[in-house]
Amino acid sequence: MRKIVVGTRQSALALTQTGQVVDHLRELCREHGIECEFELKKIVTKGDQILDVTLSKVGGKGLFVKEIEQALMDGEIDMAVHSMKDMPWELPEGLVIGAVPLREDPRDCLITRGAASLDELPQGAKVGTSSLRRSSQLQYYRPDLKIESIRGNIDSRLKKLESEGFDAILLAAAGLRRVGWVDRISAYLPPEVCLPAVGQGALCIECRGGDAEVLGLLKHYNNEPTAIAVAAERSFLGKLNGGCQVPIGAYATISTEADSTTITMTGMVGSPDGGQMLKDTMTGTDPVKLGSELADALIARGAADILATVRG
Numbered sequence: 001m002r003k004i005v006v007g008t009r010q011s012a013l014a015l016t017q018t019g020q021v022v023d024h025l026r027e028l029c030r031e032h033g034i035e036c037e038f039e040l041k042k043i044v045t046k047g048d049q050i051l052d053v054t055l056s057k058v059g060g061k062g063l064f065v066k067e068i069e070q071a072l073m074d075g076e077i078d079m080a081v082h083s084m085k086d087m088p089w090e091l092p093e094g095l096v097i098g099a100v101p102l103r104e105d106p107r108d109c110l111i112t113r114g115a116a117s118l119d120e121l122p123q124g125a126k127v128g129t130s131s132l133r134r135s136s137q138l139q140y141y142r143p144d145l146k147i148e149s150i151r152g153n154i155d156s157r158l159k160k161l162e163s164e165g166f167d168a169i170l171l172a173a174a175g176l177r178r179v180g181w182v183d184r185i186s187a188y189l190p191p192e193v194c195l196p197a198v199g200q201g202a203l204c205i206e207c208r209g210g211d212a213e214v215l216g217l218l219k220h221y222n223n224e225p226t227a228i229a230v231a232a233e234r235s236f237l238g239k240l241n242g243g244c245q246v247p248i249g250a251y252a253t254i255s256t257e258a259d260s261t262t263i264t265m266t267g268m269v270g271s272p273d274g275g276q277m278l279k280d281t282m283t284g285t286d287p288v289k290l291g292s293e294l295a296d297a298l299i300a301r302g303a304a305d306i307l308a309t310v311r312g
């Protein structure tokens with residue numbers, strides 16, 4: 001019987017979502033008469049070890065993914081479960097996205113100490129986020145807010161809300177839902193106010209392109225509308241060369257009528273202080289083409305200059 005070793009980071013969120021994926025895959029194996037067993041392998045990444053520096057300064061989000069991809073290429077593991085939004089837009093040679101399962105809630109949310117919405121936060125409130133995308137959109141909407149950096153896993157950020165005197169912090173709703181902490185959410189930020197990160201709320205199941213057995217299993221786990229939406233968002237990110245942490249957001253939705261699928265996507269590029277904010281919405285049928293066209297539309301309005309300033 002084939003044993004599939006599944007690599008995961010060791011944060012509460014990573015362990016929970018990998019456990020959930022393996023449960024789903026076991027079910028799919030039963031359903032499709034596929035014989036295999038699963039084993040979890042925890043991997044400590046650089047991103048997990050370096051917690052005291054802003055991510056963009058130490059090499060961006062790819063830090064969470066690189067070591068796990070190396071383990072895949074070395075054959076130490078056969079499958080990796082990542083948060084899609086932590087995935088750099090380019091995969092190393094030989095690795096593929098085997099499945100993109102059904103997306104969780106893509107929105108960002110606010111965890112406050114009292115206020116029931118973004119509008120209710122007091123003038124000058126101290127808000128914790130290290131994401132340039134979140135700070136850009138928050139400052140654009142509420143220039144009075146004081147944004148301060150906060151890092152760490154979801155659990156340590158929730159602790160810092162109290163211990164470091166924040167009035168609110170921003171997190172992805174998906175992560176909180178997966179670990180069962182929805183009751184901590186004070187308010188959801190609609191995409192019109194805060195466009196999510198590319199791939200937010202989705203998972204990425206990565207494997208070796210030559211592993212037909214694993215690919216065969218994973219194709220049953222793929223959710224086509226999510227995969228198309230994520231492909232469009234990642235194409236947008238790729239065209240903007242969004243390698244490391246950047247103030248870029250995008251959210252695509254899919255509608256199917258008769259036999260034709262239409263993708264609607266909004267994308268944003270903003271300066272971290274919210275002083276500049278470029279946003280556009282476009283529709284299309286080819287995800288890669290749409291992502292690239294939406295990026296071009298923002299580049300024509302100066303997106304590349306904003307990003308160049310951020311990258312320094």
Ligand SMILES: NCc1[nH]cc(CCC(=O)O)c1CC(=O)O
Nearest residue numbers: 083085171172174175200201202
């Ligand atoms: N940057 C860290 C990260 N990567 C994935 C999630 C959870 C949400 C998701 O899976 O999209 C989070 C936490 C957060 O941003 O609040």
